[in-house]
Amino acid sequence: MHPGDAPRTLVGPDRFRPVTDAIASARGLTKVYGAGETQVRALDGVDVDLARGEFTAIMGPSGSGKSTLMHCMAGLDSPTAGSIEVDGVEISRMSQRQLTKLRRTRIGFVFQAYNLVPTLTARENITLPLDIARRPVDRERFETIVRTLELTDRLHHRPTELSGGQQQRVACARALIAAPSVVFADEPTGNLDSTAAAEVLGFLRSSVEELGQSVVMVTHEPMAAAYAHRVLYLADGRLEAELRDPDAGSILDALGTLGSAREQRREGAAVPAAR
Numbered sequence: 001m002h003p004g005d006a007p008r009t010l011v012g013p014d015r016f017r018p019v020t021d022a023i024a025s026a027r028g029l030t031k032v033y034g035a036g037e038t039q040v041r042a043l044d045g046v047d048v049d050l051a052r053g054e055f056t057a058i059m060g061p062s063g064s065g066k067s068t069l070m071h072c073m074a075g076l077d078s079p080t081a082g083s084i085e086v087d088g089v090e091i092s093r094m095s096q097r098q099l100t101k102l103r104r105t106r107i108g109f110v111f112q113a114y115n116l117v118p119t120l121t122a123r124e125n126i127t128l129p130l131d132i133a134r135r136p137v138d139r140e141r142f143e144t145i146v147r148t149l150e151l152t153d154r155l156h157h158r159p160t161e162l163s164g165g166q167q168q169r170v171a172c173a174r175a176l177i178a179a180p181s182v183v184f185a186d187e188p189t190g191n192l193d194s195t196a197a198a199e200v201l202g203f204l205r206s207s208v209e210e211l212g213q214s215v216v217m218v219t220h221e222p223m224a225a226a227y228a229h230r231v232l233y234l235a236d237g238r239l240e241a242e243l244r245d246p247d248a249g250s251i252l253d254a255l256g257t258l259g260s261a262r263e264q265r266r267e268g269a270a271v272p273a274a275r
């Protein structure tokens with residue numbers, strides 16, 4: 001590839017490949033924080049479809065709106081305007097009570113800081129979403145997940161007795177135990193070394209391929225995004241580009257191409273118009 005050429009599969013928003021079976025969608029998604037001079041337009045009319053049975057990574061510069069997009073689509077934050085559907089259900093106008101119920105049963109979460117309950121064992125943390133929803137644990141699913149994550153001999157330990165990687169694997173098991181419609185992961189490997197990160201990412205990918213899960217992950221790391229089937233790039237609250245079947249090299253190339261295009265636009269905007 002010649003310097004400056006766009007990577008083969010990087011396309012702009014007008015050429016995104018249509019998603020035929022979306023597990024979550026947004027239309028005109030806008031989120032404005034604050035008011036007056038301190039107002040921030042974190043999302044600026046985002047239209048996006050996240051495919052069922054796919055691993056999608058969301059990348060973009062700091063402050064581009066990645067977490068806001070994820071939080072709105074997961075029903076953790078409410079949009080200022082626009083609509084959001086998760087597994088065929090419109091969530092943008094739901095009450096807090098309805099959203100809480102939806103999050104318990106249809107959405108799994110993995111956060112950078114694990115967010116396990118310190119007083120509960122690994123087993124109790126994993127089954128917590130089902131226990132709260134008063135639903136039975138599917139023994140076979142539990143065993144499959146625990147075995148795949150190599151947590152079988154750690155089930156009686158509390159979070160402080162587990163390594164960071166083991167804690168994040170417990171968080172992954174908890175996110176998947178209820179067979180949610182979609183799992184949202186926010187920088188899930190941000191606190192992990194490269195070995196533990198590879199285990200968590202490999203598991204997220206295999207949950208898509210072997211359990212048919214749909215996973216959406218926000219990440220800064222090209223190595224992490226390379227586990228996804230599709231990478232979406234946000235910039236200034238808008239979807240800027242998409243990369244299909246990425247590897248770490250094509251992601252780095254894309255970040256470079258998009259970064260220089262942004263730089264050129266800024267420089268262009270800073271040049272006063274000729275008289």
Ligand SMILES: Nc1ncnc2c1ncn2[C@@H]1O[C@H](COP(=O)(O)OP(=O)(O)OP(=O)(O)O)[C@@H](O)[C@H]1O
Pocket residue numbers: 033034040041042060061062063064065066067068069
């Ligand atoms: N609760 C809030 N109140 C005010 N502004 C906010 C709030 N949350 C986010 N923002 C602003 O919205 C914009 C988008 O933030 P967001 O956290 O979604 O970006 P991000 O791409 O996830 O960033 P990072 O990669 O640094 O985590 C930023 O300018 C941020 O300062």
